[in-house]
Amino acid sequence: MARIEVKQSPKKKIQLLSLPFTKINYQILAGGILSIVLGYIALAQEPWDGNMPLVVAPILLVLGYCIIIPIGILFRRKETSEMLADTGDPAEK
Numbered sequence: 001m002a003r004i005e006v007k008q009s010p011k012k013k014i015q016l017l018s019l020p021f022t023k024i025n026y027q028i029l030a031g032g033i034l035s036i037v038l039g040y041i042a043l044a045q046e047p048w049d050g051n052m053p054l055v056v057a058p059i060l061l062v063l064g065y066c067i068i069i070p071i072g073i074l075f076r077r078k079e080t081s082e083m084l085a086d087t088g089d090p091a092e093k
Contacts, residue, residue, distance in 0.1 A: 020076070022077070024075065024077070025072055025073070025075055026072075028068060028071055028072030028075060029068075029069065029072035029073070031068055031072070032064045032065075032067075032068030032069040032071075032072055033064070033069075034064075035060050035061075035063050035064035035068055036060070036061060036064035036065065036069075038060050039056075039057050039058070039059075039060030039061035039063075039064060040057070040061070042056045042057035042060060043057035043061075045057075
């Protein structure tokens with residue numbers, strides 16, 4: 001009798017994903033770092049009981065650490081995910 005050969009499907013290649021950060025992510029992160037640096041500069045101003053160290057500096061630091069940096073990390077444009085889901089068939093549109 002003849003042997004029946006079972007063809008194995010080729011293994012899928014592991015595709016390395018590129019870094020998900022885009023230019024806008026880096027710009028938002030740079031804005032967050034700038035806010036943090038300005039917050040520390042305002043914190044170091046004399047007199048220590050003035051308006052800059054007690055009011056402006058904490059606002060800049062919280063804004064940088066808690067709002068701008070996380071937005072820079074999590075931000076993703078909607079067009080990118082739509083382009084990945086697009087099948088390329090112009091008749092569907």
